Amino acid sequence: MLTDFNDLPSALAMLQGLVHGADPGSIMKVIVRWLHFVAGIAWIGLLYFFNLVNVNFMKGLDAPTKKVVVPALMPKALWYFRWGALVTVLAGLMYYVMYIVPEEGGPGAANLTSGQRLGVIGVWLLVVLVTYAILFFFYRVPALTKDGRVLAVAVAVLMVVMAAAVLYVLGTKSGNCDTLGNCKYLGNKTLSIGVGGGMGILMLLNVWGVIWPAQKRIIAGTISGEAAAPALARAAFLASRTNAWLSLPMLFLMAQSHDYAFFAGK
Numbered sequence: 001m002l003t004d005f006n007d008l009p010s011a012l013a014m015l016q017g018l019v020h021g022a023d024p025g026s027i028m029k030v031i032v033r034w035l036h037f038v039a040g041i042a043w044i045g046l047l048y049f050f051n052l053v054n055v056n057f058m059k060g061l062d063a064p065t066k067k068v069v070v071p072a073l074m075p076k077a078l079w080y081f082r083w084g085a086l087v088t089v090l091a092g093l094m095y096y097v098m099y100i101v102p103e104e105g106g107p108g109a110a111n112l113t114s115g116q117r118l119g120v121i122g123v124w125l126l127v128v129l130v131t132y133a134i135l136f137f138f139y140r141v142p143a144l145t146k147d148g149r150v151l152a153v154a155v156a157v158l159m160v161v162m163a164a165a166v167l168y169v170l171g172t173k174s175g176n177c178d179t180l181g182n183c184k185y186l187g188n189k190t191l192s193i194g195v196g197g198g199m200g201i202l203m204l205l206n207v208w209g210v211i212w213p214a215q216k217r218i219i220a221g222t223i224s225g226e227a228a229a230p231a232l233a234r235a236a237f238l239a240s241r242t243n244a245w246l247s248l249p250m251l252f253l254m255a256q257s258h259d260y261a262f263f264a265g266k
Contacts, residue, residue, distance in 0.1 A: 029095070032094055036095060042080055042081075042084035043081060043084035044251075046077060046081040050077075071219060075219060082212050086204065088204075100193060101117055101121065124166060128162070131162040135202060135242075145234060145238055148238060155242055162198060163198075196254045199249060203243045210235055214236035218232065
């Protein structure tokens with residue numbers, strides 16, 4: 001216990017080993033990662049609310065009640081939902097490109113130029129976008145959308161194929177090879193986030209490409225009293241369910257990227 005203000009400097013000096021300043025690069029890194037986490041909490045939290053609470057709640061409302069509840073609840077909830085998704089993915093991409101891939105590259109990848117690293121990231125994004133084009137097509141196939149279980153199997157197979165392609169691109173095709181053609185995989189963080197982050201991008205595209213366009217028309221139809229086409233509501237429901245299920249492996253891969261070498265050595 002301090003008995004004299006003269007003892008204050010010596011007491012503060014005891015904290016020097018615990019508290020220290022950070023350079024601008026470290027501060028930027030912390031801010032981007034914090035923004036990624038906060039936006040992700042808003043996005044995934046609302047995703048679970050929609051799937052676990054809102055779907056069954058809305059089924060129990062009659063038309064007059066829906067006409068009051070839907071315009072009051074859904075536009076604001078969907079605003080946070082879609083923009084939270086966008087900020088989450090953009091901040092995550094920034095963090096991945098600026099910090100994870102360069103830090104995890106190893107001796108071979110350290111010789112790559114920034115342009116070559118961006119080229120690897122570009123091929124990775126191309127794999128993810130091609131995967132989404134196939135997923136988007138799935139929502140247009142009646143044989144798949146009629147039964148959600150059939151769609152789930154198709155999506156699971158597609159995710160396995162995407163994961164294999166991502167690991168191939170970020171692994172042996174990363175340019176981290178010696179003159180004999182022996183290639184060293186990138187680190188566990190790069191590979192885990194490459195797969196999990198790819199799923200996150202698919203989820204973002206579902207939000208903006210399927211869920212939000214459909215919900216705009218559903219909300220407008222509820223207000224006007226003219227129900228939206230059943231196929232539209234079905235597509236939005238299936239895309240939302242897809243996102244809910246994809247969030248589980250996505251979050252697992254994001255979390256284990258820091259604790260456990262699932263794909264490659266640390």
